[in-house]
Amino acid sequence: MNQRPGNQLFDAYFTARDMREVFCDQGRVQAMLDFEAALARAEARVGLIPQTAVASIEAACRAEHYDFATLGEAIATAGNSAIPLIKALGKQIAKNNAEAERYVHLGATSQDVMDTGLVLQLRRALELIEADLAQLGETLATQARRYVATPMAGRTWLQHATPVTLGMKIAGWLGAVTRSRQRLRELKPRLLVLQFGGASGTLAALGEQAMPIAEALAAELQLTLPDQPWHTQRDRLVEFGAVLGLIAGSLGKLGRDISLMMQTEAGEVFEPSAPGKGGSSTMPHKRNPVGAAVLIGAATRVPGLLSTLFSAMPQEHERSLGLWHAEWETLPEICCLVSGSLQQALLVADGLEVEADRMTRNLDLTQGLVLAEAVSIVLAQRVGRDTAHHLLEQCCKRAVAEQRHLRAVLGDEPQVTAELSDAELDHLLDPAHYLGQAHTWVERAVAEHFALIA
Numbered sequence: 001m002n003q004r005p006g007n008q009l010f011d012a013y014f015t016a017r018d019m020r021e022v023f024c025d026q027g028r029v030q031a032m033l034d035f036e037a038a039l040a041r042a043e044a045r046v047g048l049i050p051q052t053a054v055a056s057i058e059a060a061c062r063a064e065h066y067d068f069a070t071l072g073e074a075i076a077t078a079g080n081s082a083i084p085l086i087k088a089l090g091k092q093i094a095k096n097n098a099e100a101e102r103y104v105h106l107g108a109t110s111q112d113v114m115d116t117g118l119v120l121q122l123r124r125a126l127e128l129i130e131a132d133l134a135q136l137g138e139t140l141a142t143q144a145r146r147y148v149a150t151p152m153a154g155r156t157w158l159q160h161a162t163p164v165t166l167g168m169k170i171a172g173w174l175g176a177v178t179r180s181r182q183r184l185r186e187l188k189p190r191l192l193v194l195q196f197g198g199a200s201g202t203l204a205a206l207g208e209q210a211m212p213i214a215e216a217l218a219a220e221l222q223l224t225l226p227d228q229p230w231h232t233q234r235d236r237l238v239e240f241g242a243v244l245g246l247i248a249g250s251l252g253k254l255g256r257d258i259s260l261m262m263q264t265e266a267g268e269v270f271e272p273s274a275p276g277k278g279g280s281s282t283m284p285h286k287r288n289p290v291g292a293a294v295l296i297g298a299a300t301r302v303p304g305l306l307s308t309l310f311s312a313m314p315q316e317h318e319r320s321l322g323l324w325h326a327e328w329e330t331l332p333e334i335c336c337l338v339s340g341s342l343q344q345a346l347l348v349a350d351g352l353e354v355e356a357d358r359m360t361r362n363l364d365l366t367q368g369l370v371l372a373e374a375v376s377i378v379l380a381q382r383v384g385r386d387t388a389h390h391l392l393e394q395c396c397k398r399a400v401a402e403q404r405h406l407r408a409v410l411g412d413e414p415q416v417t418a419e420l421s422d423a424e425l426d427h428l429l430d431p432a433h434y435l436g437q438a439h440t441w442v443e444r445a446v447a448e449h450f451a452l453i454a
Contacts, residue, residue, distance in 0.1 A: 014294060016132075019339035022124050023332040025068040031117035032085055033061035035221070039108060042216035046209050049103040056097035057104060065092055080325075082110035107198050107206040107213065111231050111319065115195035118331070119223060122240065123192055125335045126184065132342040133181050133247070134453075139349045140174040141446045143167075148442045151431040152268060152359040153370060160370050163363060163431040166269070166354065168438040169257065171445035173349075176250035178449050183243045191240050194218040197229025200318045232315035234327070241331055244338045245306045251341045252299020255292035258348060262289045268359045272351025291344040298341040305334050363431050368406030372396050374434045375410065375425070382419045391415055 011020055021027055040057040043049045066088055074084030086105050094101040105113075148167035153160045196214050197203060203210035218225040230236060261269040271291050308330045312323040363370060372392050380388035395416070399409045407429050410416045420428070427433055 014297070014340040015336040016128070016339035016343045018128055019125060019336050022121050022128070023336060025072075026063045027121060028081070028117065029066060029068065029071070029085060030063040031120040032082060032113045033063060033089070034120055035108075035113050035116045036086070036089060036105060037061040038220035039105070039213075039217055040103065042213050042220050043103070043106055045216045046212045048206070048209050048213065049106065053097070053100035053103045056093050056100035059096070060089055060092040080110050080114060081328075082113040086110075086113070107203060107210070108196065109199050111324070112196050112198070112229075114328075115231070116221065116223070118237075119192060119195065120221065121332070122237075122335070125339075126188065126191070126240075128339060129244075129247070129335070129342065130181065130184055132339070132346060133177055133184070136342065136346055136349060137174060137177045137181065137449045137452075139346065140170055140177060141449045143349060143352060144170040144174055144442045144446060147354065148439055149432075149435075150354070150356050150359065151363060151435060153363050153365075160363075160366050162370055162373055163434055165435055165438040165442075166356075166359070167442045168435075171442040173250070173254045173257075174445045174449055176253070178445070178452055180243065180247045180250060181452055183246065187239050187243060189224060191236050192223055193226040193230075193236065194221060194223045195229060195231070196225075197231055201229040201231055231318055232320055232324075234309070234313050234315065234324075237327065237331055238309045238313060241306050241309045241334055244334050245302050248299045248302040248334075248338050248341055251295045251338075251345050254345060254348075255289075255295025255299070255341075259289040259292040259296070262287075262292070266358075266362060268355055268362060270353040270355070271348050272353060291348040294344040295341050295348075298337040302334055302337055305330050305337075309334075360431075367399060367404065368429050369396055369399065371429045371431065371434055372406060374428045375406075375416075375420070378424070378428060379416065379419060383415070 011017075037058045040049065040054050044051045044054045066085070071081065071084050071088065074087075075081050078084050090101050090104050093104060144167045146167070147170060148165060150166040151163045152166050152169075154162050154164035194214070194217060196217055198205050198210075203214065206213055214225055258269060258271060260266065262271065270287070271289055273287070308326055312320075312326045312330075315323045372395075376388050376392040379391065382388075383391075391413070395409045395413055396406065398404075399406045402409070407425060410420075410425055410429075411422070416425075
């Protein structure tokens with residue numbers, strides 16, 4: 001069956017193809033049908049329905065048998081996607097086995113079908129996200145080690161601060177990725193659970209066979225059977241959405257850093273180049289950070305979607321009106337945006353083009369001022385902190401006013417040269433000698449990444 005038109009113009013840019021397949025119409029319908037087929041097998045296993053009915057039900061539980069446009073129109077009247085799908089499923093079964101049709105959907109409610117179907121989709125989405133995060137972590141670990149000793153200007157409040165290394169910056173991105181992977185592992189047992197409660201959550205329609213059927217159904221779908229149905233307790237889904245929001249934000253940070261380093265005035269790190277990538281419709285010279293734009297865009301959009309999930313949490317009694325409905329497209333859209341962001345992050349991280357010479361030149365833009373702290377700390381040990389700080393402050397002001405390098409100004413200052421030799425000043429004003437624990441931070445971030453793999 002043909003699917004209804006989607007956002008095909010932008011999907012390739014903002015969404016990974018595999019993730020869109022999970023949440024396309026066919027993916028949604030098939031996940032609900034998988035629930036119905038598993039329910040039939042579970043109920044036959046405990047003897048509620050005849051085993052002879054199962055094959056006919058399973059044969060009809062294939063998404064290609066259904067017209068999504070027709071289902072979509074019916075949803076507008078029914079109020080959810082399960083009601084028209086179950087009606088269509090019954091008709092499909094009845095074509096070949098009228099007896100089997102009476103055993104479809106026994107004891108379940110529409111939300112059981114939709115929520116469990118969603119969990120099945122989320123399980124696949126989670127696999128995709130975890131795989132991409134693991135690959136991104138591996139790439140960032142490699143890049144962090146490669147540039148562990150490549151000095152560049154640290155920037156605070158968008159101004160030059162003291163030197164850092166590119167490897168240290170990348171290690172910061174890596175650490176965020178590792179923590180997100182840890183969070184996903186921790187929430188998985190809470191997320192991948194069956195929804196099965198029947199009309200009001202009691203499974204009363206199934207009598208004494210309710211728990212055996214629920215256990216069998218969970219086993220069929222390879223999901224955990226929770227302590228109770230969660231029709232209006234939505235914390236599981238919101239927790240997953242919140243972690244996805246953290247991933248989007250962390251990737252947005254990566255994209256922001258890349259885009260700032262790509263600015264013409266900086267020119268330090270670039271996204272990988274490719275024919276037609278990052279160009280302008282009018283300016284032939286442009287090289288725009290198109291990958292970073294996706295990362296920043298997703299980080300901007302996801303919080304608004306996440307707020308919808310949080311707003312939809314105070315659901316009424318045993319079945320919600322409107323709040324449940326607000327979730328249906330929200331969490332899938334978050335998954336899709338994060339998937340697209342991860343795809344772009346993988347491309348950017350793997351193909352980073354680094355201009356180390358430009359970083360060195362940029363470090364010297366302030367003519368040594370970024371290393372004033374290094375001189376002040378050593379000098380403080382000889383003349384006292386207040387005296388050293390005041391002296392360096394005056395020298396920095398003089399260097400700016402006279403447009404001279406700080407090394408030259410310090411060399412002309414008797415109070416400095418009385419305490420520090422030329423060799424000491426040269427050493428203190430070399431960025432490579434003032435990188436602190438940058439190497440340690442890289443090694444720790446890389447070690448944490450590999451510890452998660454072990």
